[in-house]
Amino acid sequence: MRDRRVRSGEIGLAVRVRGEENRPTVVLVHGYPDTSAMWDEVAGRLAGRFRVVVYDVRGAGASSSPSDPLDYRLDALMGDLEAVLDGVGADEPVHLVGHDWGSVQGWEAVIGDRLRGRIASFTSISGPDRRHMARWARAAVRSGPRGVAEVLGQARRSFYMPVLMTPRVGEVAARVLAAGFGRVMRLREGAEPRSGHPADTLAADARNGLGLYRANMRRRSGTAGDGRTDIPVQLIVPVKDRYGSQSLLLSARGPVPRLYVRRAPAGHWVARSHPELIARWISEFAEHIDGGPETPGLAHARAAGAPVERLHR
Template sequence: MRDQRVRSGEIELAVRVRGEDGRPTVVLVHGYPDTGAMWDDVAERLAGRFRVVVYDVRGAGASSGPSDPLDYRLDALVGDLEAVLDGVGADEPVHLVGHDWGSVQGWEAVIGDRLRGRIASFTSISGPDRRHLARWVRTAVRSGPRGVAAVVGQARRSVYMPVFMAPRVGEAAARVLAAGFGRVMRLREGAEPRPGHPADTLAVDARNGLGLYRANMGRGAGTSGDGRTDVPVQLIIPVKDRYGSQSLLLSARGPVPRLYVRRAPAGHWVARSHPDLVARWVTEFVDHIEGGPETPGIAHARAAGEPGKDFGGDLVVITGAGSGIGRATAHAFAAAGARVVVADIDEGAAKRTMDEIDAAGGEAHIYGVDVADAEAMETFAQYVRDTFGVPDIVVNNAGVAIAGSLLDTSEEEWARIRSINLDGMYRGSRLFGRQMVDRGEWGHIVNIASMAAFLPSPELPAYSATKAAVLQMSECLRLDLDRYGIGVTAVCPGAIDTPITGNTRFVGLPPSVDAELRDRMGRAVERRGFPPEKVARTILRAVRQDTPVALVAAEARFGRALSRVSPTANRALARLGRRAGDRIRADVERLV
C-alpha cells in the first residue's frame, strides 16, 4: 500500500494505491460527507485480485480544497479523476466504482467524451445521473397518479438538498450532520464507526462538500442529452436506501444498453455495512468485463437491466399457481422477465399455466406439491434451490375455503383448512426465507391473506381465523427479516373472481343446499367482475415498493379502514351480513 499526491490544477489530491502493478485497476470514488477511507473494507478485499486506487475528492480528508467554494462542478471533479488516472499510470482502461456523489461524477465520466476509452466499466451505488433523473421525472409525471406519487416520494427523500443549498442554513445543517454521522451509521446503517470512518476531518469535509450541491443542483444543471453510454454499467441498488428510491436508481434502464442490476439487502452505505457483498459483486463484474465467463449472477444482473423487465432474471416461486390469483401472478411475473416456478397440487393445472407462459414467450417450470405436506414442502424447497437456485421472490398463494358455523366445523375440516391456509404459508415462508437469509442478498416473500382477516364473519370463522393468522404472521416475519434486507408483504384481495369461490364447502348443510349456495356465491362474485389479474398487478407493485400490507379491491380497503377506525361498526356490519346470509340460506333450503 502506498500513498501519493496528485495535482489537478490548484488542487492536491491524496491518493492511496493497494495491490500489485500489472493487474486490472479498480478506482473507488467516495461521496458526501465521506473520505476515501469509506472504501477501506472493500479495498482490502479487492487488493488481492486488482490494483485498487482510492482518493479523497477535493475538499475532503487529506486533499486540498478549491479557493472558490463553488468550484465543485462535475467537470472539475472529472478533471480530478483524470489527473488521478494519469498520476497512478493507468495506461489501460480502469474499472470505476462510485458511491453517492462519487457515483454522480462517475456517470459524468462515462457519459462524456473527456475520458472516453479510459474506463472499462462502471459500478454505480446510490448515485443517479442527472440526465437519467430528469428523464425519470418527466416520464413518471406523464404516466399518471402513481408516477406523480413516486416523484413526490423521492422529493421527500431528498428534502435535505435545498437545506444544504441555502446559505448559512446549509452550514448549520452540515454541523449537525457531522455531529451525528457516526450515530446514524451505527443505528440506521448497521455499520459501527471504525478508525478512519467517520474521518477526523468530518466537520470540515461536511462544510466544504456543500459546494457539491450548490454548484451542481438547480434548474437545468447539466440535464441536457439522454445520458447514453457504451460503457458497461453495474447498478448496485441498496433496497433500504433512505435517500434514493429504487425506481429513481433504476432510471439508467434504457439509456445504458449494457446495464447490470443487483439489489443489495442494505441501506445507503452498503460498502460499509456489507463490504464482502460489494467486493464480491465488483470482482465478478470486473472479471466478466475483462473476458471472464458470464456467471449465473452476471446473467441475472444482465436480465435485470433490460428496459421494461422490472423482474428480469428473478426466480419467482408461486404456490397454487394452476388457477386464479396464482395463475395470474405467474403470468404477470413472467411478462416482467422473471423465471417462474409454477407449483400446484394439481400438476395438470400447473402444466396449463406453464404452457400458457411458454406460448407467450416467458419461462416457467412446474412442480406438483401439496403445501399441507411438511415433508413434501421440504423436498420442494430443496429441489428449487438445487435446480434453479435460491428464489428472489416467493408467493405463498395456495389456499382453500370452507363456510358455515364454527359449531359445525369438524376436527378434520379445521385441520385441513389450517394445514393449507396457515401451515402451508408458514412452510413456504420458513423454508425459502431461510434460503434467502443464507444467500445474503435481496429477497421478498408474499403471503396471500384476505379481507376476512379483519372483517369478522359468522359464516367464515375457520377461513377468517387462518387468514388473520397469515396477516399477523406476515407482519411479524417482516420485522424479523428486515435486518436481512428481505421484504414481506401480506396481500388482502377482496371478492375476486377465482375458482376458490366455487370450491367453497358449506359445512353442516345437506349436499344439495351446499351445492346451490356455492353456485349462487360463484355467480355473485362473477357479477362483481374483479379479475385475478388486478390482484397480480397489485402483487408486483407491492414487491417493487416493499409494501407491508397490500389491499386490492375497494371492499378490502374499506374493511381495513373500518376495522381500525371503529371495531364496533365493523362488528355491526358483520351482523348485517349474517342476517343477509340467513335469508339466502333459508331461500335455498326452501328451493331444494
Template sequence: MSNKAAPGPLLTRRRVRGDGVDLAVYEQGDPSRPTVLLVHGYPDTHAVWDETAALLAGRFHVVRYDVRGAGASTRPLGRRRYTFEYLMSDMRAVLDAAAPDRRVHLVGHDWGSIQGWEAVCTMPDRFASFTSISGPCLDHAGHWMRRRLARPTPSNLRRAAGQALRSWYIWFFQTPVLPELLWLAGGTRLFTRALAAGEGVAPRPGHPARTMARDAAAGVGLYRANTPRRLRRPRDRRTDVPTRVIVPTKDPFVSPHLVGGLAAHAPNLSLSVLPAGHWVPRSHPGDVARWVAEHAAEHAAGGAG
C-alpha cells in the first residue's frame, strides 16, 4: 500500500463508559466486516492512526479510542488510575461496545502496544491477532534485561546499555511534578520539532493534538503506575495469539534487539523489519496497513469464544 492515504469512510464518534472514565471511541468502515482495534501510545491520541485507518477502513471495521488521560477521554489524576488493571477494563469496555461477539485484530503502537501485550497475555480469547509496533511487553523487557546481565558478555552488555540509554525518559518520568511542568511549559513545541527533524514527520491536523500538553502531563501516570514494578519484578507472560512485531530499526526509544528470545513467550510469532524511526503510523502508514491486513487475513476472526 502507498504511504499516502486518501480520506477513508465516514468517521463516527461515541462515548463508552470505561472503568470510572468516559472514553471517546471512533469507528470507520462496515461493522459487519472484521474488526481492527488500533490503540495509540504516548503522548498521542487516536488521530496518530488517521492515515493507517483510512487505508484499512475499506476492508475492515476500524475502531480507535482515546485512552484514559488523552484526547477527548477523561483524565483521571494521580498514578493509581493508570495501572494495567484500569487500562484492561477500559479496553474490555470498548471491545464489548464495538465488537461484542467476535475476536478482533489488535494493533498497538508505543504504549498502545505495551497495553496490547498485557491484553493478549491476560484475555487472549478476545483477539484473533496482534500487531505490535515499538512497544514491548514490560515483563518481556524485564526478563530480556536480566538475561543480558546474567551473562555479561561484551555483546550482551552493549545491548543492555544501549536499551538503558534509550529508556532514559522512563526514569525521568518517575520524578515528581517536573515532567508535567515541562510539558505544560512548552513541551509540545519541542516534540513537534523533534518529530520533524528526527523522523521527517510534519505536523498535520490532529497530530500533534491540540490537547497534547495536558495529555502528556496526565499520561506520565502510565510510566509511574506500571513501569518500575514490571521491569524490576517481571512476571512470566505468554500468549498463543498470533503476533506480528513490526521492528523499526531506527527507533530511538526501543532497541530492535528486544525481540531476542520473544518466541519463547509468543510462539506464534512473525517479524517485519522496517528501516524507520518510532512514529511509523505517521511515517509509513502504507506499510503498517499492509502488514496488518495480511496478518488479519492469515488469522481470520471467529467468535468471541
C-alpha cells in the first residue's frame, strides 16, 4: 500500500493506492459517515487484479475540511475526484465505484461533462442520482395510489435527511449517529466493527459530513437534465437496505441504456458484510468492460437492467 497526499484547492486529500501500477485502475469512493477504510476488505481482494485507489473525501478521516462548512457541493467534490485521478497518474479511463454519497458523486461524474473520457465504467451501491430520484418520484405519483405509497415509503426511510439539514439539530443527530454506529454495523448489518471502521475520527466525520446534505439536498441545488449517460453502469441493489427502497435504487432504468442490475442479499453496508461478493462483481464488470467475456451473471444483470417497458414486451 502506498499513501499519498493530493491537493484540491485548499483541501488536502488522503489517498491510498494498492496493487501494481501497470494494471487497470479501480477507484472506490466512500459515503457518509465513513472513511476510505470502509473499503479495506473489498480493496484487498481487488488488488490482485487491479490498481486500487481509495481516498478520504473532504471532511473525513485524514483529509482536511473546507473553511466553509457548506463547501461540499457536488462540483467541489468533482474537483476532488479529478485531483485524485491526476494525483495518481490515471492516464487511462478508470473503473469508478461509489457507495452512498460516494455513489451520488459517481453519478455526477458519469453524467456531467467535467470528467468526460476519464471514466470507463461505474458501479453504484446504495446512492441514487438526484435527477433519477426526481424523475422516479414524479412518475410514481402520476401512476396512482401504489406509486404514491412507494414515494411515501421512501420518505419514511429518508426521515433523517431533514434532521441532518437543520442547524443545531443536525449536529445533535450527528453525535447520536457516531455514538451508535458500531452497534448498527453489528446488529443491523451483520458486520463486526474492526480496526479502521468505524474510524477513530467518526465523531468529527459525522459532523463535517452534514455539509453534504446541506449543500446538495435543498431545492436551490437543482437537478437539471434527465440524468442520461452512455457510460456502462453496474447497479448493486442491497435488498435489505433500510435507507433506499429497491424502487428508488432502480430509478436509473431508462436514462442509463447500458445498465446492469444485481441484487445483493444484504443491507446498506454490503461492502463490509459481503466483501467477497462485491469484489467479485466489480472485477467481473470491469474486466468485461475492458474487453473480457460476459459472464452468465453479467448477462442476467444486463437483462435485469432493461427498462421496465422492455421487460414486459
